[in-house]
Amino acid sequence: MKLENQSRVSEFLLLGLPIRPEQQRGFFCLFLSMYLTTVLGNLLIILLIRLDSRLHTPMYFFLSHLALTDVSFSSVTVPTMLMDMQTNHRSTPYVGCIAQMYFFLFFADLDSFLIASMAYDRYIAICHPLHYSTIMSGGLCTLLIAVSWFLSCASSLSHTLLLTQLSFCADNIIPHFFCDLAALLKLSCSDIFLNELVIFTVGVVVITLPFICILVSYGYIGATILRVPSNKGFCKALSTCGSHLTVVCLYYGAIFGQYLFPKLSNSIDKDVIAALMYTVVTPMLNPFIYSLRNRDIKEALRKLFRRTIFFSQ
Numbered sequence: 001m002k003l004e005n006q007s008r009v010s011e012f013l014l015l016g017l018p019i020r021p022e023q024q025r026g027f028f029c030l031f032l033s034m035y036l037t038t039v040l041g042n043l044l045i046i047l048l049i050r051l052d053s054r055l056h057t058p059m060y061f062f063l064s065h066l067a068l069t070d071v072s073f074s075s076v077t078v079p080t081m082l083m084d085m086q087t088n089h090r091s092t093p094y095v096g097c098i099a100q101m102y103f104f105l106f107f108a109d110l111d112s113f114l115i116a117s118m119a120y121d122r123y124i125a126i127c128h129p130l131h132y133s134t135i136m137s138g139g140l141c142t143l144l145i146a147v148s149w150f151l152s153c154a155s156s157l158s159h160t161l162l163l164t165q166l167s168f169c170a171d172n173i174i175p176h177f178f179c180d181l182a183a184l185l186k187l188s189c190s191d192i193f194l195n196e197l198v199i200f201t202v203g204v205v206v207i208t209l210p211f212i213c214i215l216v217s218y219g220y221i222g223a224t225i226l227r228v229p230s231n232k233g234f235c236k237a238l239s240t241c242g243s244h245l246t247v248v249c250l251y252y253g254a255i256f257g258q259y260l261f262p263k264l265s266n267s268i269d270k271d272v273i274a275a276l277m278y279t280v281v282t283p284m285l286n287p288f289i290y291s292l293r294n295r296d297i298k299e300a301l302r303k304l305f306r307r308t309i310f311f312s313q
Helices: 021-051 058-087 094-127 129-135 138-164 181-187 193-226 231-260 268-292 295-312
Strands: 011-014 091-093
Touching (some): 021 058, 021 268, 021 295, 058 094, 058 138, 058 268, 091 094, 094 181, 094 193, 094 231, 138 181, 138 193, 181 193, 193 231, 268 295
16 A cells, blocks of 8 residues: 555644653643743843843844744743643644644754854954954844854755655654654654655754854864963953853753764653753753853843832832
């Protein structure tokens, strides 16, 4: 019988998180508080950058886009996960599952490109400070954002279109809390060689190349810092790049393990934990990482509080 004539599933069943029923309420409160912190923290970063004219620089321009992406990225999966934990209604329609996968991949790829753009910005600021304002013009910043959006859209669309060509014949149970691409491919009864080839090829473009660019940028930054014997210069460079390096480690640490080396990840629980890291934990930590180590953000926050207190009196 041809694959086209086999019955196709109309919905998928998400197994959710591997936790016991008596733990549901506790984990629901935990993840709800983390999600609200993610949304409020990142929106606060965007508001501060918008209101404070001193933050109208390329670095904060990229940071505001990263904050918006983190809110969107987390919102693709976490609200659905929380609703499923409360209602125990874990089925999701085929179209909804494909749409969730598309936006998940889109914002994950966009995160990668934005983090790489921020690394390039730090490279120019430290290695070519006299030409910084000339090189990092408004036009270049807008171009980097536009290219990031275009490549992210092309990447996620390629995976989505290929997935819609596959047949899902009987098994519709996804051992995850969202419609993950790797989990969906395991359920297909079609040949997935082309899908796996595109995953590897596109993964090189949207994950590996930006990561290499980040490594090269920080290689030059490190060489420049070592040529400056001043401790003050070293501390300034560390404060400028420390927050970004922390975000890089959090983001790529989880991504590499799950998507570029799937054969090393045999445990379903391990995949779910890795996904929780970059969909829940990392977007929540980013505002704290950038605000606690950033003097300009903290000063803008103080000004906002003073302004709020003044108008409330």
